[in-house]
Amino acid sequence: MNMTQMSGAEALLESLERQKVDTVFGILGGAILPVYDALCGNKKIRHILARHEQCAAHAAEGYARASGKAGVCMATSGPGATNLVTGIANAYMDSSPIIALTGQVPSSGANTSYMIGKDAFQEADIIGIVTAVTKYSYQPRSIPEIPSIVNNAFYIATTGRPGPVLIDLPKNIQSEIADVEFTNKISLRGYKLSTEPNQTRISEAANLLAKAERPIILAGGGVITAGASDELIQMSDLLMAPVATTFMGKGSFPENHPLSLGSIGMHGNPAANKLIGESDVLLAVGTRFSDRATANLDSFAPNAKKIHIEIDNAEINKNIEIDIPIVADAKKALKMLLIATSKKLQKAEGTMWNKMVKEAKEQLSPLLKERPKDVIPKNLLITLRKLLPASAIITTEVGQNQMWSALYFKALQPRTFISSGGLGTMGFGFPAAIGAKVACPERQVVDIAGDGSFIMTEQELACSVAENIPVTVIVLNNSVLGMVAQWQRTLYKRRYMAVNLGKTPDFVKLAEAYGAQGLRINSIEEFEKAIKTATTGNITTVIDVPISSENDVVPFVPPGCGLPQQRGDY
Amino acid sequence: METGKTKVISVLVENKPGVLHTISNLFRRRNFNIESITVGPTEQADIARMTITVNEDEKTIDQIVKQVAKQIDVLRVGELEEGNFVMRELSLIKVKVESSKERSDIINFAEVFRGRIIDVSTDSLIIEITGTPDKIDAFLNLMKNFGIIELARTGITALSRGVKSIRIDG
Numbered sequence: 001m002n003m004t005q006m007s008g009a010e011a012l013l014e015s016l017e018r019q020k021v022d023t024v025f026g027i028l029g030g031a032i033l034p035v036y037d038a039l040c041g042n043k044k045i046r047h048i049l050a051r052h053e054q055c056a057a058h059a060a061e062g063y064a065r066a067s068g069k070a071g072v073c074m075a076t077s078g079p080g081a082t083n084l085v086t087g088i089a090n091a092y093m094d095s096s097p098i099i100a101l102t103g104q105v106p107s108s109g110a111n112t113s114y115m116i117g118k119d120a121f122q123e124a125d126i127i128g129i130v131t132a133v134t135k136y137s138y139q140p141r142s143i144p145e146i147p148s149i150v151n152n153a154f155y156i157a158t159t160g161r162p163g164p165v166l167i168d169l170p171k172n173i174q175s176e177i178a179d180v181e182f183t184n185k186i187s188l189r190g191y192k193l194s195t196e197p198n199q200t201r202i203s204e205a206a207n208l209l210a211k212a213e214r215p216i217i218l219a220g221g222g223v224i225t226a227g228a229s230d231e232l233i234q235m236s237d238l239l240m241a242p243v244a245t246t247f248m249g250k251g252s253f254p255e256n257h258p259l260s261l262g263s264i265g266m267h268g269n270p271a272a273n274k275l276i277g278e279s280d281v282l283l284a285v286g287t288r289f290s291d292r293a294t295a296n297l298d299s300f301a302p303n304a305k306k307i308h309i310e311i312d313n314a315e316i317n318k319n320i321e322i323d324i325p326i327v328a329d330a331k332k333a334l335k336m337l338l339i340a341t342s343k344k345l346q347k348a349e350g351t352m353w354n355k356m357v358k359e360a361k362e363q364l365s366p367l368l369k370e371r372p373k374d375v376i377p378k379n380l381l382i383t384l385r386k387l388l389p390a391s392a393i394i395t396t397e398v399g400q401n402q403m404w405s406a407l408y409f410k411a412l413q414p415r416t417f418i419s420s421g422g423l424g425t426m427g428f429g430f431p432a433a434i435g436a437k438v439a440c441p442e443r444q445v446v447d448i449a450g451d452g453s454f455i456m457t458e459q460e461l462a463c464s465v466a467e468n469i470p471v472t473v474i475v476l477n478n479s480v481l482g483m484v485a486q487w488q489r490t491l492y493k494r495r496y497m498a499v500n501l502g503k504t505p506d507f508v509k510l511a512e513a514y515g516a517q518g519l520r521i522n523s524i525e526e527f528e529k530a531i532k533t534a535t536t537g538n539i540t541t542v543i544d545v546p547i548s549s550e551n552d553v554v555p556f557v558p559p560g561c562g563l564p565q566q567r568g569d570y
Numbered sequence: 571m572e573t574g575k576t577k578v579i580s581v582l583v584e585n586k587p588g589v590l591h592t593i594s595n596l597f598r599r600r601n602f603n604i605e606s607i608t609v610g611p612t613e614q615a616d617i618a619r620m621t622i623t624v625n626e627d628e629k630t631i632d633q634i635v636k637q638v639a640k641q642i643d644v645l646r647v648g649e650l651e652e653g654n655f656v657m658r659e660l661s662l663i664k665v666k667v668e669s670s671k672e673r674s675d676i677i678n679f680a681e682v683f684r685g686r687i688i689d690v691s692t693d694s695l696i697i698e699i700t701g702t703p704d705k706i707d708a709f710l711n712l713m714k715n716f717g718i719i720e721l722a723r724t725g726i727t728a729l730s731r732g733v734k735s736i737r738i739d740g
């Protein structure tokens with residue numbers, strides 16, 4: 001046995017190092033001070049001081065989604081912990097692996113009286129608060145259990161369907177000394193992982209796919225998590241099946257591939273929305289069939305037999321009735337399905353379906369009707385794609401900016417499109433960009449923002465400048481809360497209420513006030529120049545792009561309607 | 571809201587703090603209706619059994635079982651197969667007694683229902699009765715005529731019959 005005498009805080013850091021944690025995003029305070037004291041002089045873990053705990057959590061998620069590793073954030077008790085909640089909820093909805101460490105008032109101790117439950121200063125029952133938005137949470141009550149808690153937490157966060165795990169650390173547990181032993185053991189008898197595909201289901205699915213006349217693949221975020229993009233491409237090529245993604249699946253399939261349809265949904269690509277309704281077999285991989293993706297369920301792929309590959313058994317039949325469920329790791333399942341299907345398939349070139357797919361793509365492509373010189377979101381995003389390498393990472397805020405990005409910016413690689421899908425958190429994109437840049441310092445990271453969203457977390461300019469984490473923010477500045485304004489325009493008879501941002505701040509001066517670079521553009525040429533300046537420089541840059549406040553995102557599937565009822569002149 | 575018959579879900583969980591909160595929070599958050607929930611230790615001290623009764627349709631029950639199974643502190647979960655389990659509830663009923671005639675009537679009723687008198691005072695009796703919820707309801711109906719002063723019901727607990735078991739090694 002290898003026992004070492006150390007404090008709980010030291011045990012925590014050693015455990016984090018053993019998990020290969022190189023970065024923690026956080027803000028300190030009284031109840032987490034012993035951990036920060038132990039961090040002082042630590043050479044292996046870089047601490048990045050966020051300016052708001054919500055952003056520490058978003059940055060941890062950006063780090064996680066860019067790298068595939070767990071991201072770590074840290075806050076003090078009470079308000080520090082509650083400020084993390086939006087970030088934790090965001091990670092939960094988008095199945096991102098983050099570890100949230102929070103300080104807590106003392107549970108007991110020689111010099112302190114027992115405080116938990118006594119409404120001590122800055123006490124918040126953070127575990128009670130986050131139960132519904134974490135995969136699991138821990139509160140160590142003794143120092144020796146810290147290593148195994150940390151091991152378990154990382155294992156839970158990163159395996160199966162990933163998600164956030166919170167560790168709440170009473171202050172006395174951080175500061176007291178005990179004999180600690182480190183192991184790599186995971187002890188979780190109740191944690192059920194079903195990664196191995198069922199052979200019978202695979203061959204049923206292969207039969208169905210081999211006979212399909214109009215097969216379509218729907219790829220969700222699970223494909224990215226599982227690292228199954230290569231298998232997805234092979235599957236599509238084998239079946240000559242078009243691939244639509246969900247919003248979260250964007251990047252799982254290269255959007256410049258001839259069989260790519262872009263994403264489906266309320267503001268999905270029109271060809272994807274149309275074709276999914278005409279398919280006879282739907283192969284859905286790593287998706288939870290969110291309402292924003294499916295729209296009205298009755299008209300969602302009504303004639304298709306449905307195969308669902310999914311690691312989370314609880315997603316099977318939750319929203320959509322499935323004919324063949326395959327509860328497994330997406331990569332393993334696709335590998336097996338490829339072999340099984342290729343044995344049964346008689347390949348037919350140039351089928352009717354392929355013709356339909358080609359025609360739909362040509363007629364319904366949102367990229368078609370170009371007025372390439374106008375400073376409108378479509379042209380800006382197409383230009384941006386041309387200027388950025390395939391490996392560049394895009395984050396977005398929430399609203400029209402996000403939906404335009406999904407429609408017009410073609411993601412070519414997994415983990416290069418990072419956006420708040422499930423929770424739709426305004427303010428996510430900028431701190432997530434910071435986190436992504438820390439994870440991938442050699443890559444360009446660009447946040448496509450709305451003015452409303454950027455104002456929500458813009459204070460992280462201070463963090464990005466001080467910590468030297470250069471990212472680019474493109475503010476599509478329409479002076480309104482655009483997406484909500486669009487709803488009021490289309491669904492509430494233009495009765496605008498509380499969507500006008502009035503005189504928005506001068507984003508160029510704002511950037512400069514923080515010591516960042518600010519640029520304003522009024523033409524596509526200026527935009528090109530600004531992007532080059534921003535991405536070649538070594539400083540965070542905010543590019544202010546004034547645009548009309550009347551732009552709509554089209555198509556639009558109004559709430560309650562089905563995907564085929566998409567509206568708008570697209 | 572009646573949507574069908576009461577279904578019983580048996581859950582083996584880690585016997586530690588916070589688990590009941592996780593499960594009840596899950597039901598609230600997912601909009602599943604709990605009729606009753608009981609918890610107690612099992613033959614293994616570190617494992618507790620939760621017995622949850624719900625009144626939901628088949629599709630919802632499927633979701634409940636899957637969502638509960640997903641919880642990390644849940645070791646086993648299953649719906650008890652209709653007609654193939656036994657369930658019991660225990661109830662303590664304090665009944666008003668105004669005359670010795672009433673006293674003997676109540677004692678007679680209790681005997682018919684295999685209840686036991688566990689406390690006697692000059693103007694009340696406490697009866698302990700165990701059985702299916704139907705049986706307890708029927709008995710309570712009779713007692714209403716005398717006047718129920720206080721009532722405590724445990725909620726349902728249940729086990730599968732015979733060899734079919736929800737065990738962590740099974």
Ligand SMILES: Cc1ncc(C[n+]2csc(CCOP(=O)(O)OP(=O)(O)O)c2C)c(N)n1
Nearest residue numbers: 399400401424426450451452453481482483
């Ligand atoms: C934290 C938060 N608050 C409110 C909303 C509701 N909401 C959705 S989109 C939107 C407007 C976003 O405005 P802006 O960031 O300027 O982007 P635009 O739609 O104009 O591109 C609002 C208020 C939200 N998604 N998140």
